[in-house]
Amino acid sequence: MKYENLPWLILFLPLISAAVITLFTLRSKTVSSLISIGAVVAGFVMTVIFVNANGMQFSGETSLQWLEIGDLKADFGLKLDALSMMMLFVVTGVGGLIHIYSYGYMHEDRSMARFFACLSLFTFSMLGIVLANNFLMMFISWELVGVSSYLLIGFWFEKPSAGDAAKKAFIVNRLGDFGFLFGILMVWGLLGSLNFSALQNSITANPAALGAMATTAGLLIFCGAMGKSAQFPLHVWLPDAMEGPTPVSALIHAATMVAAGVYMLCRSLFLFNADSLHVISYIGGFTALIAALMAVQQNDIKRIIAYSTLSQLGYMVMTVGLNGPTPAMFHLTTHAFFKALLFLAAGSVIIGMHHEQDIWQMGNLRKKMPITFLTFTIGTLALCGVPPFSGFYSKDAILAQAWEQKSYLLFGVAVFIAALTTFYTFRLFFVVFFGKEKSDHAKHAHESSLVMTLPLVILAVFSFAGGFIGITNNYGSQFVHEHETFSAWQQFAEPFHNPFPMVCGLVAFAIGFFAALSLYKNATSDPLPKKLGGLATLMKNKFYFDEIYEATFIRAHDFLAAVADWIDRWILEGAIIGAIRGGTDLSGRALRLAQTGNLQTYAFLFVLGVALLLYFVLGK
Amino acid sequence: MHIGIQHYLAVSMILFCLGLLGVIMRRNLLVIYMSLELMLNAANLALVAFSRFNNKLDGQVLVFFIITVAAAEVAVGLALIVALYRKRQSAHVEDLTSMKL
Numbered sequence: 001m002k003y004e005n006l007p008w009l010i011l012f013l014p015l016i017s018a019a020v021i022t023l024f025t026l027r028s029k030t031v032s033s034l035i036s037i038g039a040v041v042a043g044f045v046m047t048v049i050f051v052n053a054n055g056m057q058f059s060g061e062t063s064l065q066w067l068e069i070g071d072l073k074a075d076f077g078l079k080l081d082a083l084s085m086m087m088l089f090v091v092t093g094v095g096g097l098i099h100i101y102s103y104g105y106m107h108e109d110r111s112m113a114r115f116f117a118c119l120s121l122f123t124f125s126m127l128g129i130v131l132a133n134n135f136l137m138m139f140i141s142w143e144l145v146g147v148s149s150y151l152l153i154g155f156w157f158e159k160p161s162a163g164d165a166a167k168k169a170f171i172v173n174r175l176g177d178f179g180f181l182f183g184i185l186m187v188w189g190l191l192g193s194l195n196f197s198a199l200q201n202s203i204t205a206n207p208a209a210l211g212a213m214a215t216t217a218g219l220l221i222f223c224g225a226m227g228k229s230a231q232f233p234l235h236v237w238l239p240d241a242m243e244g245p246t247p248v249s250a251l252i253h254a255a256t257m258v259a260a261g262v263y264m265l266c267r268s269l270f271l272f273n274a275d276s277l278h279v280i281s282y283i284g285g286f287t288a289l290i291a292a293l294m295a296v297q298q299n300d301i302k303r304i305i306a307y308s309t310l311s312q313l314g315y316m317v318m319t320v321g322l323n324g325p326t327p328a329m330f331h332l333t334t335h336a337f338f339k340a341l342l343f344l345a346a347g348s349v350i351i352g353m354h355h356e357q358d359i360w361q362m363g364n365l366r367k368k369m370p371i372t373f374l375t376f377t378i379g380t381l382a383l384c385g386v387p388p389f390s391g392f393y394s395k396d397a398i399l400a401q402a403w404e405q406k407s408y409l410l411f412g413v414a415v416f417i418a419a420l421t422t423f424y425t426f427r428l429f430f431v432v433f434f435g436k437e438k439s440d441h442a443k444h445a446h447e448s449s450l451v452m453t454l455p456l457v458i459l460a461v462f463s464f465a466g467g468f469i470g471i472t473n474n475y476g477s478q479f480v481h482e483h484e485t486f487s488a489w490q491q492f493a494e495p496f497h498n499p500f501p502m503v504c505g506l507v508a509f510a511i512g513f514f515a516a517l518s519l520y521k522n523a524t525s526d527p528l529p530k531k532l533g534g535l536a537t538l539m540k541n542k543f544y545f546d547e548i549y550e551a552t553f554i555r556a557h558d559f560l561a562a563v564a565d566w567i568d569r570w571i572l573e574g575a576i577i578g579a580i581r582g583g584t585d586l587s588g589r590a591l592r593l594a595q596t597g598n599l600q601t602y603a604f605l606f607v608l609g610v611a612l613l614l615y616f617v618l619g620k
Numbered sequence: 621m622h623i624g625i626q627h628y629l630a631v632s633m634i635l636f637c638l639g640l641l642g643v644i645m646r647r648n649l650l651v652i653y654m655s656l657e658l659m660l661n662a663a664n665l666a667l668v669a670f671s672r673f674n675n676k677l678d679g680q681v682l683v684f685f686i687i688t689v690a691a692a693e694v695a696v697g698l699a700l701i702v703a704l705y706r707k708r709q710s711a712h713v714e715d716l717t718s719m720k721l
Contacts, residue, residue, distance in 0.1 A: 597717035600652075604644045 001060040002053040006046045007078045008062075010088065011127045013039040018120035021113055032113035033106075036120045037099045043127070044092035051085055056474050061133050061197065071192060079133035079196060082478040083329065086471070087130040087263060090336045094255045095123055097455035101344050102247040104451035105351065115155060115245065122148035122252060129260050134194040135184045138264065142180070142224065145260060146173045149252050153244040165240040172237040176227015183220030186213060187271065200270045210271070218276030221268060222283075229261025229313045232287040236545055238310050239294075242302040246347030249302060254309045254343050255336035262316040262332050266325040266479075281321025285410045288314025290543060292420040296427070297528065297539035300357045301346050304428050308383065309339055311417060318414070319398045322405045327397035329475045334390035334466040338382035341459035345376040348452055349432060352445040360525065361439040362432045368445040373433050375456040380429050382463040384422040384512070385505055388492065390466030392505070396494075397472070399501035415504045422512025430520040438524060468492045628669035635662035649701050649711040660690050 017039035021032045054060075063077025078084075099119060106112045125148055128141025147170075154166030188194055190210050191202050202209055210217055225231065230238035241253045252258070265272075265280070272280070288311045295307035312335050319328040350357055352369050366373040382391035395418060402411040437443045447453070462469075468491040477485075486494065495502040519527055529536040538544070635658055642655025664683045671679030705711050 599713045599716060600644050607640060607644070 006050045010043040014120040014123040018117050021117040026113045029112040033116045036116035040096045047088045074136045077133035078131040082474045098251040101455040118151045152248040153241045162243040165243040169237040173227045176223050179220045179223025186217045203270045214273045215275045218272040225261030239306045242306045250340045250343030254339040259332045265320045277321045281318045284314045284318030285413045292417045294542045295424040324401035325479045326475045327401045331394035334394040338379045338463040341379040348372040348448040353441045359431045363435045363438040366433040369447045371453045375460040378460040393467030400498045403501045415508045419508035419512040422509045423516050426516035427520045435522045625673045632662045632666040
């Protein structure tokens with residue numbers, strides 16, 4: 001491996017940056033943001049150098065022994081292969097653009113330095129997940145990512161809603177991580193190692209190594225992905241996480257962190273047997289479906305995109321479950337481009353609208369914000385899977401995977417979701433950028449500064465071209481043994497190999513598009529609630545998942561807490577501690593009477609004692 | 621009448637009990653102090669008596685030590701009583717109850 005030290009530098013630069021900002025430059029916005037941006041951009045440059053020197057098909061590890069307790073050996077090591085290097089590009093590349101964008105977006109905020117410190121901490125943690133060569137290190141980074149996500153969602157902690165959302169995200173994630181930890185322990189107990197390569201070797205040598213626990217272990221590990229990638233039933237935190245600043249939504253809750261679950265599944269795919277993959281695919285498909293339905297009736301621009309993220313994550317998880325890591329990672333990468341783009345463009349709209357997020361207050365912004373409009377259009381087309389935008393290729397790969405695996409139910413669901421995706425995305429698109437201005441803010445909207453529009457343009461380029469620049473080649477080389485490398489033209493024409501899914505995808509797009517066009521082209525209010533009635537209310541209220549959880553789990557938890565509180569207050573503290581304390585107090589009071597303070601009483605008692613002692617010793 | 625060790629010990633015990641009674645009953649610190657010395661001397665007497673009747677010198681040697689230490693102790697004790705009197709204007713034990721809470 002050439003330049004063996006570069007990955008370490010890539011990993012630790014953001015951590016150093018976070019430390020330097022927190023310790024020294026918290027007073028200066030500009031210096032702090034430049035340090036943070038510098039760290040991640042330098043990481044991107046070093047990634048390019050490293051990949052240039054070693055090539056994409058290369059695979060290697062570099063590690064230091066960290067601790068050794070009995071049989072447990074934990075390395076602090078980095079795994080470098082096509083999968084992690086592509087993710088390095090995504091995290092440092094997309095992340096870098098979002099860092100730059102944040103410089104413009106957060107300019108007015110007085111805690112900008114703290115923001116960048118958290119952002120750097122996040123980048124470090126995410127790189128830790130990507131580069132980890134064993135489950136332990138991945139789990140540590142996994143938790144660090146949870147912490148930084150908590151810090152960033154709750155960045156505007158003066159708002160109670162932001163604080164609540166941060167707590168919700170953290171706790172829901174912890175629920176998933178609990179299962180993940182159990183899964184890791186189970187794998188270690190059964191296979192005796194945590195290193196990915198060693199695990200893969202032992203599974204390859206003996207496919208039944210996990211024995212009867214294979215399904216349980218797989219599903220427990222999937223619990224981690226369920227939390228981080230917000231899969232049903234732990235999906236409730238992601239929409240609320242939109243309380244954080246928009247760049248955070250773009251970086252953490254669209255492009256990178258929520259993708260960590262999918263990445264982890266692909267990294268440890270060899271651990272899953274057919275049964276657990278089956279469950280995974282259905283959970284993914286179900287999440288994708290309900291999230292797409294919820295998105296149809298949301299009115300907050302960021303929430304619509306958040307539900308769309310949820311839905312696309314469901315797609316990816318479903319594809320992993322359908323034994324298609326390559327399409328899943330392909331979609332993850334293109335999704336990182338166009339979803340980050342959509343979020344950043346939405347952020348630009350929000351800034352232009354003076355922090356108004358309700359789409360029914362917007363309208364006709366295409367003339368006021370031309371660059372935002374153009375880039376948002378590209379993001380929309382990519383998300384909806386219009387050829388030749390990147391989303392078309394990755395979505396087609398997913399549909400083709402479902403079709404080839406003969407999972408016709410999931411294929412149907414996926415096509416239906418594709419239509420829904422187009423519908424709600426174009427609903428947003430028409431209401432925000434077309435029609436009449438629906439408020440004064442919309443009339444006085446303005447285009448954002450260059451530091452914000454430039455990342456938009458770069459992301460738009462990748463959202464457009466991401467389908468045929470070799471992303472599948474790189475992932476393919478990771479997962480398929482006899483992988484042949486396609487030229488750009490072959491990639492361009494790849495969907496025609498299996499035309500049926502492609503046609504289905506395009507038909508779905510057409511249906512969604514024309515439905516949205518007819519309903520929302522010049523709408524000033526949403527016509528859908530009247531037509532759908534109760535269903536629309538259900539969608540708007542997210543199928544009452546929050547309320548159901550509130551009524552069941554949270555209520556049950558409150559009840560348990562009340563019982564524990566009662567036991568603590570009355571039995572432990574009242575009865576047991578009270579008895580001990582009261583007894584001590586009482587005997588102390590009684591014994592105090594013996595202490596008269598009179599010298600001669602003491603002398604008398606002393607003599608009495610001596611006399612008694614002598615009597616017992618000598619007297620008998 | 622032959623005077624045996626019992627007689628010496630009886631005197632010693634009487635002296636000791638008188639001293640003890642003084643320590644317990646008297647109120648004046650100086651008198652308590654003198655009673656204390658009386659108890660010491662009662663012990664000395666017993667030691668000397670045993671020494672004589674057992675034909676061993678150990679007891680008498682011990683008595684010399686006790687007398688020496690008692691002399692030093694008197695010096696310290698009297699000094700303390702004087703200091704106490706100067707501070708409290710009293711040498712009565714009833715007034716010395718600061719050990720009580």
